[in-house]
Structure formats: structure tokens, C-alpha cells
């Protein structure tokens with residue numbers, strides 16, 4: 001049975017006891033849904049510092065969904081909280097590459113930590129969106145913060 | 161067409177015709193394949209799309225290899241034969257669903273397009289040229305008018321009406337669903353009023369399996385002069401449907417859910433209405449006369465079939481209708497009823513499984529949706545798939561209905577004439593295995609005591 005490979009213990013652990021769950025203060029909040037199955041996540045990101053020096057201060061979330069989407073959001077928070085933003089994006093890129101690779105890329109444990117447990121998802125194209133739900137929400141939220149910082153920056157620049 | 165001799169060994173009730181299951185299964189080549197490392201395929205997703213018998217596949221192939229040409233265009237022999245095949249299919253499909261005449265059958269891409277055809281024709285009535293179409297005025301909608309739907313609609317019979325209301329300024333209203341999964345018709349006369357212009361509703365819910373009381377809604381609509389639109393996607397494939405007897409003005413269904421090809425759907429409309437309605441899609445084949453500055457329209461159904469239509473698909477659907485007619489829809493419905501009863505009983509007996517739909521068989525079709533306590537529907541679907549049991553998971557394009565019951569997603573098993581009681585057992589065993597995998601299996605027999 002391949003199910004043990006898909007649903008590795010790490011995934012089931014994160015599903016039963018999600019890390020950093022619940023909504024706390026953030027600089028941006030996004031709401032993402034998977035329109036094919038109705039899974040939803042509301043996710044907030046708080047950054048410390050700005051621009052390339054920004055560090056992920058907190059990622060908090062409220063989600064309904066399957067074990068894969070719930071667990072991958074939990075793993076996401078473990079991996080990115082406390083990391084400089086560019087590094088967090090490297091992790092995101094690596095995770096994305098792995099789960100969309102149809103099994104060709106197994107993932108680097110040094111970069112992905114518990115995230116490599118999701119390598120099995122790549123073999124089930126219908127589940128890739130589940131695994132990426134929280135990650136895409138994180139990407140969107142940080143982009144919103146950066147956009148706001150950029151436009152605030154240009155405005156101050158223009159005033160000078 | 162041959163369906164083969166009955167080899168089914170189930171005890172025959174005197175007088176009750178049964179489906180020759182083994183012979184039927186032999187007609188569907190796909191059912192022989194295996195999935196996920198050699199597991200026998202248990203296909204329980206016919207509500208989404210059904211499989212095709214060899215007669216349908218052969219009819220399409222035969223058409224393509226012997227008579228392929230653009231229909232209604234050209235005076236050569238191939239075109240004549242293609243047109244005959246296309247129109248012959250139309251006539252058989254019309255007879256199958258009880259349309260009053262073949263010209264009441266309009267071919268579309270699918271049921272979704274058929275419903276959109278009606279919705280767009282109604283909004284196009286606002287812009288119709290009175291010189292070309294004096295009768296179109298009666299289809300106009302505007303502020304103060306109301307369109308009535310239900311909370312159990314598939315998005316295909318929901319979004320087009322929302323959009324029509326948005327375009328025209330009409331108001332959308334709907335019937336709710338009761339806690340026991342039936343349409344809530346308690347305020348029938350407050351929902352359907354003299355302001356109502358359209359009542360659109362499903363014959364059979366693709367999630368709950370609920371079969372709605374068509375005559376009640378038709379009577380209420382007729383009393384106020386409203387048009388009725390029946391989403392017959394889940395009824396026409398599974399039970400005898402006589403559209404003229406039901407009294408609806410329009411009915412829509414899809415070929416791919418009734419053993420036919422994808423890429424073909426049907427709108428059945430009362431001819432005297434179709435005759436007055438403006439076109440939806442315009443272009444070639446739907447015209448009577450074209451000048452540089454104006455066009456007059458062909459009579460229905462051509463008016464609603466612009467461009468070169470899908471032809472082998474229509475022929476394939478004709479063969480599907482022949483296959484179903486040869487078996488008899490009563491026998492098909494009885495068989496599915498039996499499977500549905502087995503599934504409801506055996507799933508409930510597992511414990512920790514909640515059926516989202518009526519628990520009895522009265523006015524109920526063969527879509528059995530459920531949730532497994534403690535396991536998300538997606539995960540259930542994955543575990544079932546690993547056992548070769550193919551079901552649908554999610555909201556099944558009925559998101560508001562799921563929201564109504566506070567559920568994000570359900571698992572849906574849906575049955576057809578080729579499914580067997582053994583496959584119900586395979587479903588139930590796979591659900592049990594899934595409960596064990598996720599550590600939520602109730603103790604055996606717990607369901608009864610709970």
C-alpha cells in the first residue's frame with residue numbers, strides 16, 4: 001500500500017496537532033480557497049524589518065481542509081517563522097518544485113526539514129493544490145506587505 | 161443491438177425484470193481495467209460522468225469511418241447521410257425523453273450550455289428587434305421581476321440565473337433545503353408570486369439524491385405564468401422521464417452522464433416558446449436570411465445550433481439512448497434503487513459515517529454522499545482510490561448546499577446500471593479500512609448502539 005508513503009507519520013502528526021495554528025496579529029491577511037474541494041485558509045503574516053532585511057516574525061492561520069493542506073500549512077510555519085524573507089522564499093521555491101515535480105524531485109531535507117514528507121504528494125496531481133494552499137497564501141500575504149512598503153517608499157520619495 | 165443473454169444468477173422475482181449484469185458489464189470495456197497497482201476498478205462516479213458501452217463507441221466510429229461530413233450543408237451524398245444520422249439521433253432522443261416532437265430537441269455542448277442558452281435568450285429578448293421577433297417581448301426581464309431557484313442546485317443551474325439577474329436587474333430568490341434534505345416548500349406561495357418569471361430547479365440533486373416534486377413546482381409556476389426550467393442531468397440517465405407529462409417548459413441534460421459521449425448536451429424546449437425566443441449564439445446555420453445590415457433567424461432547433469454542430473457525438477448519444485431503451489428505464493431505476501438501499505444500510509452500519517441525503521429510498525436516486533467523522537473527504541477519497549474505488553470528493557459543484565449543512569466537502573458514491581452489489585461491499589470495506597488507517601474506526605457494532 002502506497003498510502004503510508006503519502007500519509008507519512010510526520011504529516012499525520014502535523015494534521016492532528018497543527019503548529020502555530022490560530023490567528024494572531026499580522027501585517028497582512030489573505031484568504032485562499034481551493035475551488036475544486038472547498039478547502040479554505042485565512043492566513044496572516046507579520047514581518048520584522050523591511051526590504052531585503054525583513055524577517056518573518058509570525059505566520060498564523062485558521063484553516064479548514066484535508067490532512068495534506070492542514071499539515072503542509074503547519075510545516076510551512078515551522079519552516080519560515082524566524083527566517084529572513086529571502087531564505088523563506090528559497091524554502092517555498094524548493095517545496096513548490098518538489099510537489100509539482102510528479103515525483104522527479106525528492107527535495108533537500110536540509111532546506112525542507114519536515115517538508116520532505118510531502119514528496120509523495122507529487123505522485124497525486126489532484127493533491128498538489130492541497131499541499132500548496134497555505135504556501136501560496138503565505139506568498140500572497142508577503143507580496144501584499146512588500147507592495148505596501150514599496151508604495152509607501154515611493155510616496156515618501158516623491159514628497160522629498 | 162445485442163445486450164447478450166442474462167447470466168446473472170441472482171434469484172428472479174416472479175414478474176420482475178432484472179438487469180443481466182454480467183452481460184451488461186461485458187458491454188463496457190473500461191470496466192475490465194485495473195487501477196493503482198492491479199486493483200479491480202470499482203467505478204462509483206457515474207454521477208460525474210458515465211462509462212460508454214461498445215455500441216456507443218462503435219456508432220461513433222462507424223459514423224466517422226463511413227458518413228463523416230458537415231450536416232445541413234452541401235448537396236453531396238456524405239452530407240445527406242451525415243444529416244440523416246444527426247437528425248435520426250435527434251428523433252430518438254426526443255422520443256426517449258417524451259418531447260412532443262424532434263424539433264423540440266436542441267443540441268448543445270452540455271447541460272451547462274443548455275441552461276445558459278435559456279438564460280441568455282431571455283436577456284437577449286431585451287434587445288430583440290420587434291420587426292424580426294415580435295414574440296420576444298414576453299421573455300423580457302427587468303427590475304421587479306423574479307427568478308426562483310433552489311439551494312440544492314448544481315452551479316450550472318445557479319450561476320447562469322445569478323448572472324441573468326445581474327444583467328437584467330431582476331431579483332434572484334430560492335427555496336431552502338430542510339434538515340431532512342428535501343426542498344422546503346412551506347412558503348411556496350411567498351416564493352413563487354406573480355412577479356416570478358422563471359422557476360429553475362433540479363429534478364434530482366447530484367449530491368443528496370433527493371428527487372424533487374416537479375408537479376408541485378410546475379403547478380405553482382403555471383399559476384403565475386412563469387417559465388419552468390428543469391435540470392434533468394441526474395434524472396434522465398437514471399429513470400424514465402417524460403418531459404411533456406412533467407409539463408416543464410425546458411429541460412436540460414448531458415450526454416456524458418447517460419452512457420453517451422462528452423461534448424453533447426440537450427435542451428428540450430416547448431416548441432411554441434422556442435419559436436418566439438431570440439438566439440443565444442449567432443452565425444452560420446442559424447439564419448433564415450442575411451443582409452449586410454440585418455439577419456432573420458431560422459426556425460428552431462436550427463436557430464439555436466449555430467455553426468457546424470458536433471455530429472459523431474449526437475450519433476453516439478442516439479446509440480446510448482437505444483441501449484437504455486432496450487434495457488428499459490424502469491429496470492435500470494429498480495437496479496439502482498437496490499444498490500442505493502444496500503449502500504445506505506451498509507455505510508450507516510459502519511458507524512462514524514453520516515449520510516448527507518435522505519436515509520430512506522422514497523423519492524431518492526442513486527447519489528449517496530457522506531462524511532466520515534474525523535477524516536476529511538479528500539483523504540477518504542484518496543484511501544478509497546488506493547483500493548480501486550473511484551468516487552467523487554469535494555462540493556460536487558453545489559457549494560451553497562454544502563454551506564447550508566456546514567460541511568466543506570463530502571464523499572459521493574453514485575451508481576449506474578453496470579454497478580454490482582459486490583461493488584457496494586468494496587466501497588464499504590474501503591471506507592472501513594480508511595477509518596482504521598486514520599484511527600477513527602468505531603468498535604464493530606457501535607453504530608447500532610449509538
Ligand SMILES: Cc1ncc(COP(=O)(O)O)c(C=O)c1O
Pocket residue numbers: 207208270271272273314316317362364365366391393394414425557
Ligand atoms: C445536477 C447537475 N446539473 C448540471 C450538471 C452540469 O453538467 P455538465 O457539466 O455536463 O454541463 C451536472 C453535472 O455535474 C449535474 O449533476
